[in-house]
Amino acid sequence: MEENQLLDIGAVTRASGLPPSTLRYYEERGLISSAGRRGQRRLYHPEVLQRLAMxxxxxxxxxxxxxxxxxxxxxxxxxxxxxxxxxxxELDRQIQHLTSLRDGLRHAAECQSPSHQQCPTFQRLLRVMQKQQARRYQRSR
Amino acid sequence: MEENQLLDIGAVTRASGLPPSTLRYYEERGLISSAGRRGQRRLYHPEVLQRLAMxxxxxxxxxxxxxxxxxxxxxxxxxxxxxxxxxxxELDRQIQHLTSLRDGLRHAAECQSPSHQQCPTFQRLLRVMQKQQARRYQRSR
DNA sequence: GCTTGACCTCAAGTTGACTTGAACCGCTAG
DNA sequence: CTAGCGGTTCAAGTCAACTTGAGGTCAAGC
Structure with a gap:
């Protein structure tokens, strides 16, 4: 009744979407660990799913x-x-980037302007992205 | 006076932070193009910087x-x-993920709870991440 | 008792995104 | 005139993150 809580690799695969090969690889890399074995088979605590999500x-x-x-x-x-x-x-900055990109795409979906070269909204988004880049490169100098 | 607008690969490298090898590689992959050559040397329109940012x-x-x-x-x-x-x-969802992760980190930086296993805020964040994953895997089935 | 399916190991292969190296060209400053 | 700098090509190398394949174990069902 403790045993039943444990998941075999197939269950983890179904729940997480990650193939068994990846789970074994992550274990080898020390990112996850199995709770033990039944015979040679890995058994996982359900919490491993949170870890995989992370x-x-x-x-x-x-x-x-x-x-x-x-x-x-x-x-x-x-x-x-x-x-x-x-x-x-760092994540915050990346979120900013992605938000710009998302807005760019969303705008491109709606914009009526014949060419994006001429659309001021698109141009503004481009400038924002470029500025973000410039700042990033600054840091890696 | 048209010529002067153009950048050589070194200038693009300095402005974008990307090494020449990467710029040539991107060109080979058809992601950017040079405006032409002076002799054998590539010349780029300044707009290439926006493209690189994208x-x-x-x-x-x-x-x-x-x-x-x-x-x-x-x-x-x-x-x-x-x-x-x-x-x-798709980007929107990813922004959600990253926001959770960011909040998770930020919380971990401040949380006084002895173990994160016991901190309700952290637990809640984990559940959110896991739910997002589950949805994502749904789609790739 | 034998097949099937789900798991195992371990070494080798694959993919994407670059980087590195060798050999070369052409301007410019000493 | 030659040294050096900043470019060039092209083939080969590298690295992270997996995947694949060959060959093996074990429990369950016919």
Whole structure:
């Protein structure tokens, strides 16, 4: 009755959408761990699904598996507040970028202007994106 | 006096932060084009900087170079409105994800709870992320 | 008792996005 | 006139993140 809570790899695959090969790979990389084995088969705690959600979200945010693993491994309590805050700001900037891009697409869907070269709204969006880039490059100099 | 407007690859590199190798690669992939050559050297219209900003933003949004190229190539006017709107919605969802993640990090920076396992705010964020994932996987079935 | 299906390992292969290296060209400053 | 800088090509190399394939285990159903 403890056993029943555990998921085999197929169940995790169905629940998370990630193929078994990826789950094994993540385990090898130390991003997730199985609760144990039944025979040779992996068994997972249901919480692994949250972790996988975090991994997928983190990947979409442009973090490498390495970075994500580090965030998991270091005790949150120990990671200096500033580092987390810095990551959060990084994300904030990325959200700004994506918002511009989304608005750009949405506008392109609606704009009646014959050419986007002439549409002031589109031009403004382009300038915003470019400015964001410039700032980013500044930092990596 | 038309000539002077054009940038050589070094200028584009300085302005965009992208190395020459990347600029040549993008050209090879058909994502950007040079305005012409002076001798064997590429010359670029300043507008290439906007295009590069869009490419970089698109990459950060998780689009492949292939996809980005397609968006550029197909005449915007021809791309059915729904496709653009659909891409925009995709971005919208991703922005939601990143916002959750950002809030998660920001919260982790401030939370006094001894363990995140016990912090209700963190738990709530995790559930949100997981739900988003589940929806996403739904679509890729 | 034998097949089938879901799992396992481990090494090798794939893909996308670049980068690196070798060999070369052409202007300009000393 | 030659050294060096900033370009050029083209083929090969690299890296992260997976995937694939061959060959094996085990439990369940016919």
């Amino acid at each position: 991994i997928t979200t983190g990947r979409a945010a442009g973090f490498s598996l390495e970075e994500i693993g580090t965030m998991f491994r270091e005790d949150y309590a120990k990671v200096p507040r500033e580092v987390l805050e810095q990551k959060a700001e | 490419i970089t933003t698109g990459r950060a949004a998780g689009f492949s170079l292939e996809e980005i190229g397609t968006m550029f190539r197909e005449d915007y006017a021809k791309v059915p409105r729904e496709v653009l709107e659909q891409k925009a919605e």
